[in-house]
Amino acid sequence: MAKVAPLSGFPEWLPEQQLVLDEVLRRVRQSFELHGFAPLHLRSVEPLDTLLSKGADTDKEIYVLRRLHADEGDTADLGLHFDLTVPFARYVAQHQGALTFPYRRYQIQPAWRGERPQEGRYREFLQADVDIVGRDTLPVAHDVEMAGILAETLMALPIPPVTVMANNRKLIEGFYRGLGVEDVAGTLRVVDKLPKVGVDGVKKLLAHLPDGVVARILDLCTIATPDTSFVARVRALGVSHPLLDQGMDELAQVLDGNAHLPPGRLVAALHIARGLDYYTGTVYEGVMEGFEHVGAVCSGGRYDDLVDQAGGGAKFPGVGVSIGITRILGVLLPKGALTTDRSSPTCVLVALNSEEHRPAAHTLARQLRARGIAAEVASAPQKYGKQIRYAERKGIPYVWLHDAQGDGRHEVRDLRTSTQADADPQTWEPAPDRVRAHIRAT
Amino acid sequence: MAKVAPLSGFPEWLPEQQLVLDEVLRRVRQSFELHGFAPLHLRSVEPLDTLLSKGADTDKEIYVLRRLHADEGDTADLGLHFDLTVPFARYVAQHQGALTFPYRRYQIQPAWRGERPQEGRYREFLQADVDIVGRDTLPVAHDVEMAGILAETLMALPIPPVTVMANNRKLIEGFYRGLGVEDVAGTLRVVDKLPKVGVDGVKKLLAHLPDGVVARILDLCTIATPDTSFVARVRALGVSHPLLDQGMDELAQVLDGNAHLPPGRLVAALHIARGLDYYTGTVYEGVMEGFEHVGAVCSGGRYDDLVDQAGGGAKFPGVGVSIGITRILGVLLPKGALTTDRSSPTCVLVALNSEEHRPAAHTLARQLRARGIAAEVASAPQKYGKQIRYAERKGIPYVWLHDAQGDGRHEVRDLRTSTQADADPQTWEPAPDRVRAHIRAT
Numbered sequence A, B: 001m002a003k004v005a006p007l008s009g010f011p012e013w014l015p016e017q018q019l020v021l022d023e024v025l026r027r028v029r030q031s032f033e034l035h036g037f038a039p040l041h042l043r044s045v046e047p048l049d050t051l052l053s054k055g056a057d058t059d060k061e062i063y064v065l066r067r068l069h070a071d072e073g074d075t076a077d078l079g080l081h082f083d084l085t086v087p088f089a090r091y092v093a094q095h096q097g098a099l100t101f102p103y104r105r106y107q108i109q110p111a112w113r114g115e116r117p118q119e120g121r122y123r124e125f126l127q128a129d130v131d132i133v134g135r136d137t138l139p140v141a142h143d144v145e146m147a148g149i150l151a152e153t154l155m156a157l158p159i160p161p162v163t164v165m166a167n168n169r170k171l172i173e174g175f176y177r178g179l180g181v182e183d184v185a186g187t188l189r190v191v192d193k194l195p196k197v198g199v200d201g202v203k204k205l206l207a208h209l210p211d212g213v214v215a216r217i218l219d220l221c222t223i224a225t226p227d228t229s230f231v232a233r234v235r236a237l238g239v240s241h242p243l244l245d246q247g248m249d250e251l252a253q254v255l256d257g258n259a260h261l262p263p264g265r266l267v268a269a270l271h272i273a274r275g276l277d278y279y280t281g282t283v284y285e286g287v288m289e290g291f292e293h294v295g296a297v298c299s300g301g302r303y304d305d306l307v308d309q310a311g312g313g314a315k316f317p318g319v320g321v322s323i324g325i326t327r328i329l330g331v332l333l334p335k336g337a338l339t340t341d342r343s344s345p346t347c348v349l350v351a352l353n354s355e356e357h358r359p360a361a362h363t364l365a366r367q368l369r370a371r372g373i374a375a376e377v378a379s380a381p382q383k384y385g386k387q388i389r390y391a392e393r394k395g396i397p398y399v400w401l402h403d404a405q406g407d408g409r410h411e412v413r414d415l416r417t418s419t420q421a422d423a424d425p426q427t428w429e430p431a432p433d434r435v436r437a438h439i440r441a442t
Helices: A015-034 A050-052 A085-098 A141-155 A169-178 A184-191 A194-205 A211-221 A229-237 A242-256 A325-332 A355-370 A383-393 B015-034 B048-054 B085-092 B139-156 B169-178 B185-192 B194-205 B211-221 B231-237 B244-255 B325-332 B356-368 B384-394
Strands: A045-047 A063-067 A079-080 A105-113 A124-131 A162-167 A266-269 A281-287 A298-303 A318-323 A338-340 A348-350 A376-377 A398-402 A408-413 A420-423 A440-441 B046-048 B062-069 B078-080 B105-113 B124-133 B162-168 B266-269 B282-288 B298-303 B318-324 B336-338 B348-350 B375-377 B397-402 B410-414 B419-422 B439-441
Touching: A015 A105, A015 A124, A015 A141, A015 A325, A015 A338, A015 B298, A045 A085, A050 A085, A085 A124, A085 A318, A124 A141, A124 A325, A141 A242, A141 A281, A141 A298, A141 A318, A141 B356, A162 A169, A162 A242, A162 B211, A169 A184, A169 A211, A169 A242, A169 A281, A169 B124, A184 A211, A194 A211, A229 A242, A242 A281, A298 B356, A318 A325, A325 B439, A348 A355, A348 A383, A355 A398, A355 B139, A383 A398, A398 B266, A408 B139, A408 B266, A420 B194, B015 B105, B015 B124, B015 B139, B015 B336, B015 B439, B046 B085, B048 B085, B085 B105, B085 B124, B085 B318, B124 B139, B124 B325, B139 B162, B139 B244, B139 B266, B139 B282, B139 B298, B139 B318, B162 B169, B162 B244, B169 B185, B169 B211, B169 B244, B169 B298, B185 B194, B185 B211, B194 B211, B231 B244, B244 B266, B244 B282, B318 B325, B348 B356, B348 B384, B356 B375, B356 B397, B384 B397
Parallel strands: A162 A266, A348 A376, A348 A398, B162 B266, B348 B375, B348 B397
Antiparallel strands: A045 A079, A063 A079, A063 B062, A105 A124, A124 A318, A162 A281, A281 A298, A298 A318, A338 A440, A398 A408, A408 A420, B046 B078, B062 B078, B105 B124, B124 B318, B162 B282, B282 B298, B298 B318, B336 B439, B397 B410, B410 B419
């Protein structure tokens, strides 16, 4: 084996870290399914033109596939998807006749971008997406619901608090139009750079607009409220436009409809724009406390026109969010901010006192598994001390000893307390908090 | 969106099919974890030379990656992995100092091969692998255990019965050497073609060997027994060699140690060789009843030398199997051999009688979710008949009606029986068999 080195941008984890990641994924899946989202896995590749037509600034980041011994003229031109939304939109268009709308699906898969790796930025990364797509129409109530789903799912994870910030593209566009700005998209792109270039940078890039207009645009960016009080603050800027009213109404619904969330989990933040072109209304973005520097750990929004069709026909408006699993774990795991007490799901190691004992040990392990208790049999009849050490090193909480004194007794050793007690294979149960690995957030 | 067509060799599923697949994966994961295997996800790519050094006949099937706007001289030369064993061996070599051996891991991920697609053969396919890897040594008891894990896991799936066939490379090699055959590998490759080219074809390809030798080789291939009686049948062929004895002993252990399995789930089948070079002892291969023509739905074996290292050092012998999830589901799902009654995990649709009712409906849904009951709120306050029809089309079993007669009552409608009864949001429970989707095998 020539190379066993890590590849920059393609993170991998040790067994105990992977158990943490799997527990996070288990909770994400559980939350999504409790909210009525059906699982979906799609192929990893799309025709290159599908990827390019949706990818605004992403064309340079796509990985293209080629068979090692491709035939002459073999130009399938497939690329690995750079997000899960574009393939999903393609899937909806492809299977529209077979789906029941509103269609609610979640999807947990990797995506790939050929970017320069850095903290929080990877070439292969796991995303957890949920979307709701309607046929022809989709009530804005689903924009409201989606903010709640996102906040509740993040709260179910053993990670630092995430603040979900919501805004609305119509609000921004209406505000700009009300100010007489013609090039809304171009202006938006400049304002999106605010965190990078600062106020002076934005002013320079918008030098073609009157100073008063630029000042109002920057004023809008400073508005962030935990409730619908942003409406009064926007009104105070003295700009009016029907689209602004619509956007403010929609954003107010998102905040009002999630009043049950704990304070700080969802805020209106009027500087949020989201780079991707396809958003048409509500937009979401979340940052993790203490890790603001790595950027958004989740994002999404409303897209009314993503699923378009060659021949016109029905529209499929949708709203969705994406949780950046690798971005979240990729900053927490290396810091040791999330740890677990195990590197194995095994709850009971069945010890071996001799080779002859092996069939009985396997029978016992099967009895435990039949009752849902994860069990493995020791690899070899080494001294008990060695077998116990194996269990300790993997964080396996119990060792089962059978006939250790030649009297046929069954005993279970609890490695946490170093105590040993008689046990009945038919009825013994592990302590409820030892059945599965614990995640510790530090 | 330019192309919404399927891509040959890249299978995708409708929501109800995906629910079947997810249930299969849930049971696979559960079985692997009950047997003490820790989850692992690895990157999808490996350096091309790693893939080529292990890939015997696979070099033409590898997908190579290239960034769309790759810079001049940008020759990372990465390829998508063609199985999960080669990346796992690389991972073990890379992290040997941090792992506790025997290391037990499972891995469920796609693999890619640029092959010509046909029934049961895909360009992107999901594999579920389990392996046990030791440091320096790994008792043959784990070969025994692995056959049982494979058979038990397959029995836990809602699929037609799979017969796991076991053989041993040492047995074959010892038999050939006992016959005086020099080119063991070349002869094995010919015999591996037996199902394709038939007895006459094999005879022709082995024309350089004496007729008596070829006859014995073919005799060995016909031996298949449900127990250790293969030993007597091999002995009756009058060939002897120490390696043959060792291989027979190991295979006999595999059969003897799994006598608890129901008849027919595990057999010794002495024609099984497995194409890949890296197997050194026990080999496994499984075929699904009624679908023998698609070939092996699972396979694996013992590999003593896969994890090798540049500078020598420790050895990491392993044994593992791979279940071809896409191959199994790819033949069963399109035939309607596995179906489910739902296209959604939602258990309760909370109906809406007006927009004003929405906050109360969401509060109710949250109450249900807090008790583990998957719930969603209707998209719009349409007529009840329309809301019920949405639930019926998705196979959602219950519709919750609140204040339907303006008297504040809570009622639950059971769509299977079309009956309606009063319900308390704090205590109501769905029928146990309606909590999750049912899989029907037909």
